[in-house]
Amino acid sequence: MKTCAISGKTLTDSEAVSCASLRPSLLKHIQSLHPEVTEANSIARDALPDLKAGYVECALAEEMGEITELEREVIESIREHEILASKPDDEEFLAKRSFGERLSDRIASFGGSWRFIISFGVFILLWIVGNILIWRSQDAPDPYPFILLNLMLSCLAALQAPIIMMSQNRQELRDRDRAEKDYQVNLKAELEIRHLHEKLDHLLRQHSERLLEIQQIQVDLLRQLVDRGK
Numbered sequence: 666m667k668t669c670a671i672s673g674k675t676l677t678d679s680e681a682v683s684c685a686s687l688r689p690s691l692l693k694h695i696q697s698l699h700p701e702v703t704e705a706n707s708i709a710r711d712a713l714p715d716l717k718a719g720y721v722e723c724a725l726a727e728e729m730g731e732i733t734e735l736e737r738e739v740i741e742s743i744r745e746h747e748i749l750a751s752k753p754d755d756e757e758f759l760a761k762r763s764f765g766e767r768l769s770d771r772i773a774s775f776g777g778s779w780r781f782i783i784s785f786g787v788f789i790l791l792w793i794v795g796n797i798l799i800w801r802s803q804d805a806p807d808p809y810p811f812i813l814l815n816l817m818l819s820c821l822a823a824l825q826a827p828i829i830m831m832s833q834n835r836q837e838l839r840d841r842d843r844a845e846k847d848y849q850v851n852l853k854a855e856l857e858i859r860h861l862h863e864k865l866d867h868l869l870r871q872h873s874e875r876l877l878e879i880q881q882i883q884v885d886l887l888r889q890l891v892d893r894g895k
Contacts, residue, residue, distance in 0.1 A: 670706035671699050681707040688863040694720040718744035739853045773832035776825050
């Protein structure tokens with residue numbers, strides 16, 4: 666049975682974690698909060714997530730300054746051992762659109778396609794040919810320089826531009842949401858990899874110290890055997 670150095674609760678071996686096995690940076694953070702904790706003590710395993718989250722928050726505050734809501738969500742996911750990565754739900758995004766948004770998306774999709782370019786090019790060609798050839802014998806509704814056609818083109822451009830911008834603004838919001846999720850996933854992965862490197866370095870250091878101790882014991886035993894042989 667062991668005792669938690671922070672709460673003072675009695676712990677079993679499976680519930681306790683030795684402070685000596687913790688990463689040096691994490692142990693230093695715990696000691697800054699609880700100066701009475703040493704490497705010889707143990708702490709409760711269920712208290713580690715909150716301590717790790719607090720350590721990550723302090724580390725981010727030192728490196729990045731003010732912590733935003735995105736970073737806090739990453740810290741909370743570390744505390745709760747949650748997965749941040751999620752599959753983009755395009756169907757839900759499309760289902761939430763209003764009638765005007767759906768209409769603007771369709772117009773923007775059609776206006777940016779070869780079908781629109783070809784069909785509108787054919788319309789302009791027929792308009793010009795019709796006014797030049799078919800109505801040559803009488804007053805043409807839109808004779809050269811085709812003022813009515815220019816007016817229609819100007820009105821079309823004036824209406825098409827804001828519709829396309831509405832669709833692009835909504836796509837920009839969608840891309841920004843994806844970028845924020847990617848940033849959270851990358852930040853959490855970077856923190857976990859950094860902690861893993863610290864843990865491996867700490868384990869290698871402990872392993873090297875144990876090997877040195879074993880070698881020293883072996884050297885002492887060899888010396889005792891040599892002395893007895895003399």
